[in-house]
Amino acid sequence: MNQGEKSELLHRLEQLYPAPQSELNFANDYQLLVSVVLSAQCTDKKVNDTTPELFAKFPDFRTLGSARLPALEKIIRPINYYRTKAKHLLASAKLVEKNFGGKVPRTMEELRSLPGVGQKTANVVLNELGAAQTLPVDTHVFRVARRLGLASADTVAKVEEEIKAQFNAGSWRDLHHWLILHGRRICKARTPLCGKCVLNDLCPSAQLGAEPIALIRPKAR
Ligand code: SF4
Incomplete structure (x- = not known):
């Protein structure tokens, strides 16, 4: 895709998904961090169905950090890997209270010091906080960028670098949301709806039309 086509891509995505934002429901930084940790390997819908009770019982890091593990596990049981995530949340809440005065840290290094917070989770949190352009x-x-020809690498970290190198840092946040929304609604994993896709004249994979496109997943590293 040449520079003009990339600008057109951004323009069309903006028209399609104006003011893009996370589909997780959160009202403050605490809820953001907890929701993003819970959303790993889990749908936003399931997280959103679970967090109202969680946030009602544990409204901040202090209360979450003093929760009993079984009580926490019971609330987040519908979430994939709930046992591990409950342990991580409990430990993270204690650390945020102890090391960061009860406030979500705003650097990659600090966020990654929390159990259950890897690079992707930290990136999402920093992005939403507006603390860094990520x-x-x-x-x-991963899937949509590769289909669109914006990336060809087989790891998440490399794909991130490939995409970032082609677009102004000011567009990274929106592009992140646009590719997610487009992946969920149109460029679906098993059956991309190329016939309905407003990007199909820009997309090198569109020639496959309604035929299923090989499911592409990133390597773990
Ligand atoms: S044309 Fe098809 S493969 Fe390309 S972005 Fe659209 S849905 Fe995905």
């Missing part, structure tokens, strides 16, 4: 790559971003 372009977190999840399964949708």
Whole structure:
């Protein structure tokens, strides 16, 4: 895709998904961090169905850090890997209270010091906080970027660098959300809806039309 086509791509995505934002429901920084940790390997819908009770019982890091593990596990049980995530949340809440005065840290290094917070989770949190210009790559971003020819690498970290190198840092946050939304609604993993896709004249994979496109997943590293 040449520079003009990339500008057109951004323009069309903006028209399609104006004011893009996370589909997780959160009202403050605490809820953001907890929701993003819970959303790893889990749908936003399931997280959103679970967090109202969680946030009602544990409204901040202090209360979450003093929760009993079984009580926490019971609430987040519908979430994939709930046992591990409950342990991570409990430990993270204690650390945020102890090391960061009860506030979500705003650097990659500090965020990654928390259990259960890897690079992608930290990137998403920093992105939402507006604390850094990042372009977190999840399964949708990975797949759609590769189909669009914006990336060809086989790891999340490399794909992130490939995409970032082609776009102004000011567009990274929106592009992250646009690729996720497009991946969920149109460029679906098993059956991309190329016939309905407003990007199909720009997309090198569109020639496959309604035929299923090989499911592409990132390597772990
Ligand atoms: S044309 Fe097809 S493969 Fe390309 S972005 Fe659209 S849905 Fe995905």
